[in-house]
Amino acid sequence: MIVSLKDSVKLFGISIMTCCAVTVCNLFLNYYLDLAAVAHLIDNPAAQKFYDAQLMTAKVVCAVSGGCLAATTVVMLFFYIKHYIDSHSREIGVLKALGYSDLKIAKGFFVFGASVLVGCLAGCLLSFILMPRFYELQNADGYLPDMAIRVHWTLLVFLVLLPASVFGLIAVGYSVLKLNQPCVNLLKGIVKTKGKSRDSKDKKSFLEDMRSSTLRSRKTLVFFIVFSSFCFSSMIQMSASMKDLASNMMGLMIFIIGVVLAFTTLYIAVSSVIRSNQKNITMMRVFGYDSADCKRSVLDGYRPAAYIGFVLGSVYQYALLKVMVSIVFADIEGMPDYKFDFPICFITLGVFIVVYEGIMFAYGQSMKKIPLKQIMSE
C-alpha cells in the first residue's frame, strides 16, 4: 500500500495538537470524576457552591479546549491527506489505472490515526505527571474534602483509543472523497483551479497576482495562520489573567500550550507554503526577482490572517474569562472582578509583531538558500 506508518510520523502537528488536548482533558476529567465521587461528603452550602463551580469549570475547560482542538485536528488531518494525495498523485493515479478502487487505496490512510494515538498517549502521560501538583493545589483551597488521585481506565479508552480509531476512520472517509477524481487528472497532477481568478483585474502587478493566487490555492493554510495567532494571543493573555483568577500552575500550563500550538501550526503552514512554491520561487529568482520579492508574493498574503487571528484571540479570551468569572464563579466570594487587561494585551501584541515578522523575515532569507540549479534536476 502506498501510505505507510512512516508517513504518519510526518503528521507530528496532529500529535502535538492531540497531546495538548488530551493533557488538559485528562487532567480535568480525572479531577471531575474524583470530585463527583466525593459529592456526598459535602455538608455546607458554601462548599456546595464551590463544588458546583469546580465541576462546571472542569466541564467548560474540557468542552472548550477539547472541542476546539479536536476541530482543528480534523482540519489538519484533511490538510495532510489532501497534501499527501496531491504530492503522490502520480503513484495514486497509476494504482487507480491498474484497477484499485478508491476505497482500497483510501484504507491505507487509516494509519494516519497512529499520529493521534501517539499524541493521545503522550497527553495522558503528561497529564499524569502534572496531576499530583494539580490535585495538591486544588486541595490547598480547603473548601472541599481532600482528594486522592484515582486512575480512571475508562478515560483512557475515551481519550486514547476512541480518538485514534475515529480519526483513522475520518482519514479513510475523507480520502475516499478526495480520491474520487478522474484518473487522468491524478496522473497529470492537475490541481483544480477556481475559475474566478481568470477574470481578476489585470491592473494588478505580477507580485500581487502571485500573492493572491498563493492564498487562494492554499486556503486551509489561512485557517492555520489564524489559528496560530489566535492561540498565541488568547492563551498568553489568558495565562496572565489566570495568575490572579486561578493558580500560577494553570497560568503556566496555558502559556506553554498556547506557545506550542502557535509555533507548531505556524511552522506547518509556512513550511508547507514554501515547499509547495519552491519551484515558483526558484523560477522567480532565475528571472531576477530577489528574495524580498519572493517573500512578498508568497508569504505576505497571510499577514492580515495573522492579525485577524490575534484580534479574535483577544476577544475570545476576554469573553471566556468573563463568562467563567461572572457565571460559573458568580456565587463564590472573594473572586476578583475580571476586566480586559489592556497593558497585557499591548505587550502581547508587541511580542507577537516582533515574533511573527521576525519569523517571516527569517523564512524570506531562507529563500535565498534554495539552490537555483535545483529546478533543472527534475
Place this chain on the structure above:
Amino acid sequence: MIEIKNLTKNYGKGESRFKALDNVSVCIKDGEFVVILGASGSGKSTFLNVISGLETIDSGSVAYDGRQLEAMNEKELTKFRRENTAYIFQQYYLLPHLTVEKNIKLGAELDNNKDFFPLIEAIGLAEKRKKFPAELSGGEQQRVAIARALAKNPKVLFLDEPTGALDESTGRLVLDYIIQLQANRGFTMIMVTHNANIAETADRIIRMNSGKIVGITENTHKKTAYEIGW
C-alpha cells in the same frame, strides 16, 4: 560580449569529486546564436548554468562586457539576472496557479514592459491567454515560457534543450518561433542541445565532451527549423 576563461566546475568532495567543467574558454559575441552540442552528461547544462550566474564558479572567469560574474555577490547577481538574462528550460516551469497572461507578466514586469500583448500574439496564444498551464499542450506551454523570457527583453537568452520534451512537429514549430524572434530582436542566444540537427540552425556550434570543449565551428550553412532533419 561574453568572455569565458579557464572555467572549471567540480561537484562533490574527496573521492567522489567530479569535474563537470574542465578548463573551458570561449568568447561569445553580442547578437550571436550559439549552440552547445554534446552527449548527455557532457556538461552542457552545467556550462549554461555557470555562465548565466545560476551556479557558482569554482575557478576561471566569466565576464559580460568586462563585468565579472565571479566577483558579484548574491545581490549583484540578482540585479545582473534581472537586467540581462532570461531562461527557457526543457521542463517549462510555468507557475501552475497563474494564467498564461500572468505567467508572461512574471517576465514583463522586470523590464516594466506593459506592452507584452503583441508577444502573446506572436507565439499564437492570444486566445488562450486566460488559460492555466495544465490546460495547454506541451508545445503551447513552451511557447508561453518563450514569451515569458522574451517579455523582459533580455540581452542574453539561455535555452536548455527547449524542444527536448516535444514531438517533432511541435518541436519544429517552437524552434522556429525562437529562431525568428532572435533574428528580429537581435539578442544573444545560447542554446544547449544533444541533437546535432538542431545545431545546424546556429551561427556557431560549440561541441562538448566530458566537461571540455572539443571543437568550435562556424556554421556557414545556417538552416531553418523546417530544413533540418529531426
